[in-house]
Amino acid sequence: MERRTFLRASVLGTSTLALTGSLWQEAALAAPAQNAPGPYGPLLAADANGIQLPAGFTSRVIARSGQVVPGTSYTWHSAPDGGACFADGTGWIYVSNSEINPGGGASAIRFNSSGNVVSASSILSGTRQNCAGGATPWNTWLSCEEVDRGFVYETRPFGGAATQRPAMGRFKHEAAAADPVRKVIYLTEDETNGRFYRFVPTTWGDLSSGTLQVLRAGSATSGSFTWANVPDPDGSPTATRSQVSGSKSFNGGEGCYYANDTVWFTTKGDNRVWQVNVAAGTYELAYDDSLVSPGTAPLTGVDNVTGSTFGDLYVAEDGGNMEICLITANDTVSSFLRVGGQGSSEITGPAFSPAGNRLYFSSQRGTSGSSSGGITYCVTGPFRT
Template sequence: MERRNFLRASVLGASTVAFSGSLWQGAALAAPAQPATGPYGALQAADANGIRLPAGFTSQVVARSRQVVSGTSYTWHDAPDGGACFADGSGWIYVSNSEINPGGGASAIRFNSAGTVVSANRILSDTRQNCAGGKTPWNTWLSCEEVSRGFVYETHPFGGAAVQRPAMGRFTHEAAAADPVRRVVYLTEDETNGRFYRFVPTTWGDLSAGRLQVMVAGSATSGSFTWANIPDPDGSPTLTRDQVPGSKSFNGGEGCYYANDTVWFTTKGDNRVWQVNLTNNTYELAYDDSLVSPGTPPLTGVDNVTGSTSGDLYVAEDGGNMEICLITPDDKISPFLRISGQSSSEITGPAFNPAGDRLYFSSQRGTSGSSSGGITYCVTGPFRR
């Protein structure tokens, strides 16, 4: 498969991203990504923050759990998880979930045009194990509860009360990705027999009502699919994943990312990145660690995923050797960074600022291995744009 230019984009104002280019120009059933030298070269020795980066890149600590965010009076939350960036005039906001239960919720840090912290605040409180989520085109953050019959909460980084969105289904939510073309939101489920869903709002921009649908497909790793309505999105007494015969099972749904008529999502249980072509309703594998040949798979513990404007996917590891790996448009995979000395943690919340020259992410449990030891970082450098 040739994914050339699948994410090539330009930022238009505070909230609009325009995508161009083409997807999958070639065989629909080509081999998944294989190891290769990365576009930025080899990783250098660990820096003062314990992060190994390519030459020309630098890291900084933005926030630590249970410590006041520098330049503010706000104490950063435990177990930072899924995140996203929002344009805010000449600056931006980074939003991060808290994967603790009870408590959960989400926080936001506002930066000026120089990348200096201006303020920080809570945008969601008193929820349960908020893991990943997704950004909407109307600049809200969907914070998802990773508990049985969990909810999606729509939060407001720019101010406003968070709202529970039960119409989007009650299940073990993980990530969400908005598709402005089809006017739907894709949703992953973190269960060993989880499903891949989409929510079709009655009115685009209003998530209070609509239809929850599930992917229906065969058991193969590639093929065609359809969508079927979930009869009871509340998931009681029958769980949503058990309501539609023929719905496709996925082993531990994690990160989810949309761009240019394609949605990618990851499954941690089998270390795969799935690629769904929405123009012809087909799916296949973008990466599978069992199909790496020759050599050792560079990416294990497959988890959160995001993309850059150049067309590169960045996939974070839950465990593994604590790397964010990069999958290029020509299907080559390599480590982009590695965190040293934090083997009891996981990397979460990768997200680029609007200009695409800063990558934010967290080590959920840091050096302590505890949810109270989370560290949120920023990497700056010559990212391909």
């Protein structure tokens, strides 16, 4: 298997830190990841919130769907999904999508330097099944509609109206990840024969116009690739995934994350994490549950993904046993946390605070199994930074 290298890099500013979680440690990758003890030790008994965590970590509930966010007058949305954090002076903002249709949208919670809630508000409304998305270096949140010929909406957590971005293509959008080096946005598609795209804006920082491209490669799980223009990003009458001969099919594109010339994305249909070296033009598997040894694969139902400042990937499960699993730069995989008593839910929206010492995430349907039962959490502890 071709090897990869994470390189520790300097931070390009607070917005870049919030976007990429850079400062990646130098370590070789020999994908796909294999079972090994986690860097934080085994999971302990469930805490008062029903969450199993390693020693030294604690959880708290931040918000519940249909209830006022404590300390504010804002009612938290149903079915919380993809999320991200943005530095805000000495504090930060956590943004979360709402995966309901119709209604959708996204909300934001502002925290002070102590991690206490200051305010909460809507940043997008009236859309459809907003699943995942991604942050931009200019501090906007791309909220993606997971419906046929869905749109990407550019929202503004710091204030201002959201803007529909049809140039980014109309398909069943899932996640987005910005690459400030090549000045592109990577996009996943949640179809059994979905594609992996990138959007090349005419002007970086302005997503109103540009070129939608799709990855072209063979059928193998590793190799080289090229990009090809999608002739009709509107996707009608021919779906974008069917327009380019030789474009590579992926089984249920989900989360997407970029740092230092590498983009990772997950495919839920086959429980894989893909690793794309965009500088070298090569791709390979970072994780495949059918290739894990010894023992049983800890990560199934792969979904949203984020990275820490240290260089670890955190992958949330939609299914499995409601875990967030950790893939290290040394190609080991282990369970970081497990949510109990919520088997009819899924874990969504993992995102680190700018300092890297708090991890936010949601249980989309909570203990009730209904979209109105979502719970958003914060885990604090000695994360590797």
